Amino acid sequence: MNRKYSYFTITFFGLIFLNFNIVAQQNYTLKDVIEIAKTQSPAYKRAETILENRYWQYRVFKSNYVPQLALSGTIPSFDNSVKPVEQPDGSTEFRPVFISNSNVSLNLEQKIGLTGGTIFVSSSLNRFDDFTRGFNQYGGDPLSIGFRQPLFSFNPLKWDKKIEPLRYEESKREYVEEFEQISKDVAARFFNLLTAQISLEIAKKNLGNNDTIYKIAQGRYRLGKIPENELLQLELSLMNSRQSVAQANLDLETTQLALKAYLGLKNNEELNLIIPDEIPVFPIDPDLALQEALNNRQEAIGFKRRLLEANKEVDRAQGETGLNMNLFGSFGLTNQAEQLPTIYQTPDDQQRVELGFTIPIVDWGRQKSRVKTAQANYQLVQYTIEQEKVNFEQEVYTQVRTLEMLRDQVAITQKADDISQRRYNIAKNRYLIGKISITDLSIALTEKDQAKRDYISSLGNFWQAYYNLRQLTLYDFENNTRLIK
Structure with missing residues (x-):
């Protein structure tokens, strides 16, 4: 009975331990960590906060074009002092004053964006108290309708109505671009950690292989089949392998902390990354990429906004001078x-x-200088935007070509990795039977390790370029959909 109980106890705790290991080390794909970053990372929270801030700024702009109702007043304005009072004969006498003034007004205003003026409806009430004479009186305007209209002046409302919607639309596009930037940043950290994991695996395998080869070489040395110099070289390789394992462990810990910090993960869970070797294959038309970039990117809207802002300053200079x-x-x-x-x-x-x-008479060329400065700045903005458009188009075309080249590079490095691994296995077996030298084996080992790292590096370059193209165009070429809503 006790043995049966012990058997079930061991089995039960064994299953718990197995489940604990499964939970303590999760497998993550590149898409998994990107999804985590887009839902809980500090970068995600920052993007959300910036978008919310821009939304409320836009609401402030919209409120300028709707009626504003305000209640204002002074209750009371109290005065108990001696004041100079002018007499009918022109002399001044100082007399005590003990009074109070109170007022309240209700105002409804509506700004007119087309003209820059304001129409209003108001009602006001005033009360005056003279405590010395025991006298009080009321006065006011029960109803007043009027307008305030600047003539020949700069009208900021007209320009804001053109500029602010563009600025808000920019912020929404910028928000989507920030998400693609998160994908790029995560991909960079993902492959840093993946490279560290692969390097640790390589170091451990090399340590095992070098340890086996060294032990075999010791026996061959005792039989006089290899010189002492070769045995010492193998011992040095074994020591270097142990050092490589220690360094790889440190690199793994550092890069894992960097990725977890970016993702906002604060647990002790080990991140076991899966190599994203399934490269998406889809055609990319450079003209389509450029068109989508011009339609979707915030820069395209920013070009229009910046021209309007420069033109606004010209109008301001002309209207205020x-x-x-x-x-x-x-x-x-x-x-x-x-x-x-x-x-x-x-x-x-x-x-x-x-x-x-107000009519300026003599200003020594100040007004003309302000207008000419604004006009020159407008031309400068025009030329700058034209150059930026050229750079913008060139960047999109270059990124399309780069992605296509990197896709081919992944296939090449993957093939090279497979070949170098098989070559090393053959070289190791041939060395064990004395067919090649230790130098040839070391070369095969070095090429094997470098080929694996080149393959992981090419994968990282491809995925970062993939998300960079998505950010440049705000277009998903794999699914033929726009990323903006």
Whole structure:
């Protein structure tokens, strides 16, 4: 009975230990770690926060074109002091003042984007108290309708209505580009860790092979079949292999910490990466890539926005340096009374019209210089954007060609890796039977290790170029879909 109990106990804890190992070391593909980065990494959270910030900035812009209702006032403005009072004969007497003023107003305003003016509806109420004489009075405008309109002036509302929607659209495209940048960054760290894992595997295998060869060589040396120099060389190779294993373990730990930090993982789980050797095969039309880049990238929208902003500054310089006039007008009802309700009974009409102007007379060329500076800057922006467009198109074409070249390079290095591995196995067997020298075996070992690293490196270059092309075009060529919504 006890043996049976012990058997089940061992089996039970054995299964728990096995499951623990499975959980403690997960297998991850490149797509797995990219998905993790796009849902919980600090880079993802940063991109989300920037997009939210840009959204609220856009909401602030939109609010400029809808009615604004505001309540303002002063309750109270108290004054108990001695003030100079001018007398009818022109003299001044200082008299004590013990008064209070209170006011409140309700204003509804609507800005007009086309003209840059403002129309408003308001209602205001004022109260005056003279505590020395025990007197109080109410006054105000129960209803007032009016407008404020600058003439011949710069109108920022007109330009903001053209620029801000482009800026917000840029931010949405930038958000998608940030996700592809995350994919590129993850791919770089993924292959750094994968290279470290492969290097550790290579180092361990080399250590095992060198240990076996050294032990066989010791027996052959005792029989006088190999010289002491060859045995010492094999012993040195064994020591170097042990050092390589130690260094590979350190590199593995460092690169794994870097990837986990980027992903936002804080557990002690070991990341076992799977080689992404299934290369997607899909045709890439360079003209289609360029067209999608021009349609989707934030830079394409940025070109338009920057030209508008430069043109806006020209308009600002022209509007702020010439004749400026401001027209104000209002009409409505006004009244005054000693009791509050009375102010709203039989009020009088109220009209106000005001036209102000500013005409520069002598400014020693200041206005002309401002306008010419803005115009020169506009031309500079034009030339800069034209050059950036050329560079933009060249970058897209180059990336398409690079991806096609890297796809071929992966196939070549994969074949070279297979050949070098088989060549090393043959060289090792031939050395063990004394057919080749230790030098030939060392060369085969070095070429085998380098071929494996070249293959992993070419894979890393391909996948980074793959995600770079997606970022440049915001287009998924594998599935023929746009990445922007």
